[in-house]
Amino acid sequence: MALSLLERVQAWLFRALMGALFGLFQALSSRTCDRRKLPPIENPLLTLSAVQLARKIRRREVTSLEVVQAYIDRIQEVNPLINAMVKDRFAAALQEASQVDKLIEEETGGEEVLADRLPLLGVPLSVKESFALQGMPQTTGLVSRRGVVAVVDAPPVALLKRAGAIPLGVTNTSELCMWSESHNHLYGITRNPYDLERVPGGSSGGEGSLLASAGAVIGVGSDIGGSIRMPCFFNGIFGHKTTSGLVSSDNQHPPVSGRFEEYLSLGPMCRYAEDLLPMLQIMAGPNAHRLSLSEKVDLKKLRFFTVPHDGGSVMTSPVDSQLLQVQRQVVEQLEADLGVKVEEVMFHELRYAFQIWDTYMGLPDDEGAPPQRFGDLLGTPGHPVWPVWELVKWMVGKSDHTMAAIGLAMIEKAQPAAAPASILRHKEKLQREVEELLGADGVLLYPTHPNVAPKHHHPLFRPFDFAYTGIINILGLPVTQVPLGLSREGLPMGVQLIAGKLQDRLPLALALHLERSFGGWRDPGAK
Incomplete structure (x- = not known):
């Protein structure tokens, strides 16, 4: 359904006003441009997936101590530029890596026993600061919580540690994890490694920036409005927002309240698609069996759909032509590779995405x-x-x-x-239409954000663009974020892959395929 003349005028006026305000803000700002670049990756250990690193460590081809030290060296090299890790535990991590190497030396059961019992043995891990990591701060960027230190591990962190992963430290967030830029007055502002003048997203922006900079290989994020997917999109890495309720949200700050448990999802963030599934298998703990992750996915038997934009909401920016083009390229690639037909569909209710998210978050x-x-x-x-x-x-x-x-x-x-009755109706209609379309074998392509990573503070003048991710939280569906190369500006592009509830394995399998086709993560220092 086309926009009315009044809606088009409203959208133009809103965007013009926001653009003028941002221009004024930029003119009044005393900030100088930061033209520094990240150094390129030199240690080949930093270019291996967590799955590959764990295998090499088990086979004694490399020690955990060497791997952990390589990542510590990289963090010390890039963190002064990106300000992503806000507190490290390097000494403890090196000690734990030495213990891992000793365990492997003494292991008599063989590599397969270790792989089954400790699939991430000796692999470095970064953790979003809003998660409890024993002995580390858990402030979520609040000055008033300065000095708060976690005394336990959040369940997904504990499960990853139990699988052998070694945390290196905690990463920056927005205040209380409720903004699309990772900036607070306790730790400062985190920067995008592809352009230090750009945002890394939020609220898992520290994770996204550190992972993209090769300061970590795997990380942990949370997502109630796009807090995994936006940082992964802006930083050109992979991430997965699980079907709601599968990964425990205990020992996070802020704690869930109202109906947040229905919308909040925790999940893996990483540079390589092959790490998503094993991480999710671990993080889901007792709920992992509900996902049938070991079941092989035949992509040729799936149904594919694409939605190019939200239909022209007054609240959101138009989708950048480069992002529209790369999504069309994904459609063409899937049709050529798999012999399928990707159907373009539209949902009228998507233009109310922000209002739906905002209403349901307050219920x-x-x-x-x-x-x-x-x-x-x-x-x-x-x-x-x-x-x-x-x-x-x-x-x-x-x-x-x-x-x-x-x-x-x-x-x-x-x-x-009171919640507007019309918004409740729009949500129920959208939920029904999307679930009926996807069923148990459908995957939907949808933009993650209308634009590539914006300049610092620009989200203040485009505050509702996160609706492209936030609406999927309210629907409770699983989503995998996939990088799709770089824009003309040298910034990451990508797309969301959405499936039906508990069908997380479908977009995870498609992510592997698209990584091979589009190249996956790119070294920001190699630009």
């Missing part, structure tokens, strides 16, 4: 308990934040919070108490 749980308010959480442990006062303090450089967090708290105050 109470089944017992009537509303979600914790963002402004209240901003002040923890202490009094709730008064956003107008924080705005005044921000204007004179005295606030502990970013403009993004203050703005979100202000918007929250203005939200209606």
